[in-house]
Amino acid sequence: MSTEIPFIAASCILLLSLASADGGQPVDIKVLCKEVNADIRAVEKMRDKDTAVAKIAEIRKKIDAIAKLDPGYFELRGLETKYKRLTGIYGAPAGTAAPAAKPAPDPGRSASSPEREQALKDWQEISQLRRGFLKDVETVIPSYVKNVIYSDSDIDEVIAKIRSFQAQAPGVKARLEAFRKKYGSDPDEIDRKMEDLKPGNQRPPDSAGRCFSELSNGLTNLEEAPKIEAKKILAGVLSSLDRIENFIADTERDRRYQELEASIQKGLKFNPQDAELKEWALKIKTLRQKSQADIEKSLDAARFPGHMTGFAGPGGVDELAASCVKYFNESDPSQTTVKVSIAGNWVVAKENIFGEPVQWGLPIWAVGYKNDNREIARVFKLTILTGEALGISKSPPWTGQWVGDSYRMRTANIK
DSSP, X not given: OTTXXXXXXXXXXXXXXXXXXXXXXXXXXXXXXXHHHHHHHHHHTOOOHHHHHHHHXXXXXXXXXXXXXXXXXXXXXXXXXXXXXHHHHHOOOTTXXXXXXXXXXXXXXXXXXXXXXXXXXXXXXXXXXXXXXXXXXXXXXXXXXXXXXXXXXXXXXXXXXXXXXXXXXXXXXXXXXXXHHHHOSOHHHHHHHHHHHOOOTTOOSSOXXXXXXXXXXXXXXXXXXXXXXXXXXXXXXHHHHTTGGGOOSHHHHHHHHHHHHHHHHHHHHHOTTOHHXXXXXXXXXXXXXXXXXXXXXXXXXXXXXXXXXXXXXXXXXXXXXXXXXXXXXXXXXXXXXXXXXXXXXXXEEEXXXXXXXXXXXXXXXXXXXXXXXXXXXXXXXXXXEOOOSTTOOSSOOOOEEEEEEEEEEEGGGOO
16 A cells, blocks of 8 residues: 555656646647747748748747746747747737746856857858858759759850869868767757857847758758769659650651660769769760661661552553652752552542542652752651542542652662
8 A cells, every 4th residue: 555655646746747737638848849840940040020920929938838837948948949940030929928947057058159150150151151052052953852953055154063063072071070969960959059149239149050951961862863864864764765666757756766865874963973974975886887787788788669469450550650759849949759559459438428539649758869869868657648529530630639658768779
């Protein structure tokens, strides 16, 4: 019995200590502290002053409740520091009372005037770094995400800025490291120490802890974001590479290889030391050279097909082919159609609503070259079309064509 009575008494005391300030249900002081910290972070992101001040009033009530539950609670000092920072930016809520309990001063800390002056100097320096160096860096690399802001039109300018910032980074890092050794790396702890030192009324408008955190993130992103961007570019290249050989047109395949080579070089601009990018630059060059060699072989081997056998008419294959050559050359003076061959019998190209033919089509092969490059010709599989009318005959004049597949060949091999 004697051991149970103190235990019961202690339990009652604990429950009373967790009771809310208004006598309601018990409150978990840790949960309340988390709520206050979340509210403070929310206010720091607000732009509307009235909304911020209203939220600050809620924060004041919660801090007072924590102080009432446990005046010596270890997080209370830091919460008061953050609260003062918010009121310094947005102003104190109207009608709010002074803090119910003020954290006891740290008996081991009694800052001298030179120490306060140095703290103020350190705070001002880190604030200036944030407003100067970091602000410039964030024009191309944000401090909140590992991403590079650029377009193909300004990539060289952006790369030049990144190289300049990276050259300055070691000096900035050294200054941050010196700051960290004095005040730590946790933003809340930094702000608490600054408050303990009471560096005077000339304090910068920025939170010292926030400045340190954003500068640290900014330096990290400055180093890592270009490397990540290079890997993103490589991933896109490898994804496109799998589809290149699916393009039937040889000129399109070569154009796609050229685009991939350019993308690899863009990735190397962001990270010239990326071994994987260097390796794929050589691989894609080799693949393109092989593709170009295959194209040359295909050009040498390609031939123009002759007339089909057993054409049913009406019309003779030579006369119809000649009319097609004349039609194409008159339609487009920028190229020369050299030869046409009949590839199939007449087909119905269009019917009316009663199922009666109103247009005919003649399957053909046509080969020609652009007048500015006569050595290489292109062969087209076409269906050339007659006029359109009920009872239209299977004969010229031609009015258009449907275009199918095509391939290239040496003009010299047209026979």
